[in-house]
Amino acid sequence: MSKEELPEVGDNLTLETDESRRDFLDKFSKGIFGGLIAGGIVNALAPVHAKANMDGSNLNFSTPFKPFELPPELTGEDAILRMMRDLQKALKKPIEQRHWNMVIDLRKCVGCDACSVSCVAENKLPPGVIYRPVIQQEIGTYPNVGHVTLPRPCMQCEEPPCVPVCPAEATWKRPDGIVIVDYDQCIGCRYCLTACPYDARTFDFGEEYIDGAADAPKVFLGKEKAGKYETDPSYEYSKEWKREGEKSPIGNARKCHFCIPRIEKGMLPECVVTCIGRATYFGDGSDPESLVAELIALPNAFRLKEEIGTHPSVYYIK
Amino acid sequence: MTREKMGNILVWILIIGFGVWGFPGILDRFANAHAHTAYGSYIPWGLWISAYIWLIGLSAGALMISVMTYVFNVEAVKKVGKMAFLVAIATLVGAMIAVGLDLGHPLRAFKLIFDPNLHSMMGWMAVLYTAYFVTLCVELYFAIKKEQVFGVKQKSVKKILTVLGIWSIPLAFAFHGGVGGVFANVVAKPFWHGPMLPIVFLAGAFLSGGALFATVAYIWRPSQNKEEFLKMMIFLGKTTLALLILDEILELSEVYVGTFYSAYGEGNLWQQILFGQYWYTFWIVHILIGVLIPLLLLTLKSKSPRAIALAGLLIAGSFLAVRLNIVIPGMLDPGFAGIAQAWVHSKLTFSYLPSIVEWQVLFFIVAIVMAVFMLGKTILPIYQTAGDE
Numbered sequence: 259m260s261k262e263e264l265p266e267v268g269d270n271l272t273l274e275t276d277e278s279r280r281d282f283l284d285k286f287s288k289g290i291f292g293g294l295i296a297g298g299i300v301n302a303l304a305p306v307h308a309k310a311n312m313d314g315s316n317l318n319f320s321t322p323f324k325p326f327e328l329p330p331e332l333t334g335e336d337a338i339l340r341m342m343r344d345l346q347k348a349l350k351k352p353i354e355q356r357h358w359n360m361v362i363d364l365r366k367c368v369g370c371d372a373c374s375v376s377c378v379a380e381n382k383l384p385p386g387v388i389y390r391p392v393i394q395q396e397i398g399t400y401p402n403v404g405h406v407t408l409p410r411p412c413m414q415c416e417e418p419p420c421v422p423v424c425p426a427e428a429t430w431k432r433p434d435g436i437v438i439v440d441y442d443q444c445i446g447c448r449y450c451l452t453a454c455p456y457d458a459r460t461f462d463f464g465e466e467y468i469d470g471a472a473d474a475p476k477v478f479l480g481k482e483k484a485g486k487y488e489t490d491p492s493y494e495y496s497k498e499w500k501r502e503g504e505k506s507p508i509g510n511a512r513k514c515h516f517c518i519p520r521i522e523k524g525m526l527p528e529c530v531v532t533c534i535g536r537a538t539y540f541g542d543g544s545d546p547e548s549l550v551a552e553l554i555a556l557p558n559a560f561r562l563k564e565e566i567g568t569h570p571s572v573y574y575i576k
Numbered sequence: 577m578t579r580e581k582m583g584n585i586l587v588w589i590l591i592i593g594f595g596v597w598g599f600p601g602i603l604d605r606f607a608n609a610h611a612h613t614a615y616g617s618y619i620p621w622g623l624w625i626s627a628y629i630w631l632i633g634l635s636a637g638a639l640m641i642s643v644m645t646y647v648f649n650v651e652a653v654k655k656v657g658k659m660a661f662l663v664a665i666a667t668l669v670g671a672m673i674a675v676g677l678d679l680g681h682p683l684r685a686f687k688l689i690f691d692p693n694l695h696s697m698m699g700w701m702a703v704l705y706t707a708y709f710v711t712l713c714v715e716l717y718f719a720i721k722k723e724q725v726f727g728v729k730q731k732s733v734k735k736i737l738t739v740l741g742i743w744s745i746p747l748a749f750a751f752h753g754g755v756g757g758v759f760a761n762v763v764a765k766p767f768w769h770g771p772m773l774p775i776v777f778l779a780g781a782f783l784s785g786g787a788l789f790a791t792v793a794y795i796w797r798p799s800q801n802k803e804e805f806l807k808m809m810i811f812l813g814k815t816t817l818a819l820l821i822l823d824e825i826l827e828l829s830e831v832y833v834g835t836f837y838s839a840y841g842e843g844n845l846w847q848q849i850l851f852g853q854y855w856y857t858f859w860i861v862h863i864l865i866g867v868l869i870p871l872l873l874l875t876l877k878s879k880s881p882r883a884i885a886l887a888g889l890l891i892a893g894s895f896l897a898v899r900l901n902i903v904i905p906g907m908l909d910p911g912f913a914g915i916a917q918a919w920v921h922s923k924l925t926f927s928y929l930p931s932i933v934e935w936q937v938l939f940f941i942v943a944i945v946m947a948v949f950m951l952g953k954t955i956l957p958i959y960q961t962a963g964d965e
Contacts, residue, residue: 446680
């Protein structure tokens, strides 16, 4: 068989060497099979002219370039950019005219805990203090089973049950809807912990991750240097907090505050920007043009334990 | 050796024993704050809060005895009014220490006296306890004064005592019903939430406090003849029995409503109380020691002061189990299934068994309560009855 009679692979692949029909079919089938496995969907999405061998030596650029068209859902900009614009816009309004909302798309959450971990890092949370755990549950009975992941930040309720119970008036709702704790006023009675229907408050028992670690100053980093990260101050509520002795926030109730210091600097909360699936949205719900306002209006948006009458500012989509 | 002397020796041995055993716990509390306690963020209140409502209940019960003396002029307890004040003060001090040590920042709590949040039931507690403490001290002052003045002046002092006694009735209902309200107002905890709890708290307080006073009055009764003493003890025994029956009716109602359709609501929590890991706190400590044995003593030996005193001690002592079985089960239900596994830490669990440090601190507090009573009894002329009548 002459090379002119050989079938072409794609539009641009030509065989340049003489080979037996058997050899050719062998290589051809291996190439197709290997390509299917190795390339997968990415390969399928790649431009057609890149489907030749890997070093590109066989590419025939004489054939017209056919750009690959993205599916419609991937053509828009990253939601983060729009949320950042929404945030900047909201910050120009007086505080009482904006209302921060969070929307979590449960269909996109994969339960990776990136939000929990980044929150711990951002706020330098000690052991036992967690603002945004991701609850994971298996549902159904084999073979019909499913996996549900539910990130649970503070719901920043419109009617927060944790606020009126505080005997020291150390916790209140800001005009923009964020429920905050004044660490310097909190007496550490933990009444608010019992009052929260979402278990969203935790108590700082004063533990540190380096507790019990060997000092070992000359071995590796040593305890002191290794612990510097968590003994450095945190900047919750835009104020410097150094955890030492029994000083606040040790001995206080602690909770998610939508990363107030970041918001005030025009940045999205840490859990929003670190979500690998873009499952967490944040913005000014009082702005009808914002992304969160659009999402809240979806018919499949819902809030947790709505029957209690707390009116959470956090919505979920399922 | 007289009963009083034996009582003194026994109580001082207990004070020293509890004090020595409990002291390391107190040191640990001050050195390591809450690090060695078993409560955490999902069960935020433990033994110390249970001890606080136990002790404040004993105080409210003792106060009611003084009300009987100075407001209702009950003959049988006319000579033990001052002692009732002293028991109320000692247990109030213990309760305040228990709740104080439970706080994350105890020193900040003093500001609540002057600037409480009156939307908070706990804020009200600060106001009511302050009022209660002041009332008790003033009442004790006038009760002692009454015995030391004669003639017309004595009548005016007696009037003051009656007025203060009348004032302390709504006060007792407010501060102890209010403690029930601290729990009952928490919508997030269905086991606590509801109108029944403040009433249950009050009934329990009057029962446990009255029962404790029966024991105290038996050991340290003021000088009085045998007949008077017997009359007093029988009165205290009958009161305790009546309150015990009332308290059990209320408890039966709670258990019945909580378990009848056990698949719903609080059924699971009642299952845990009755048949769970710590079943013995309900059946052995509360029902057997705190209800059945005292019930038998108070009915079969209703005229024996010793049996009445023993029944009182058993009820008052075991009532801590009742308080624990209110406080802890209320927090056992997670807000969301699986939350304890979402972020794993020993302070993020839904099980609770008091730690050694917690028990040590509790025993130290009990030692303080007993020491305050013993010292008060020694320093203050609570036995003097010269100006009486």
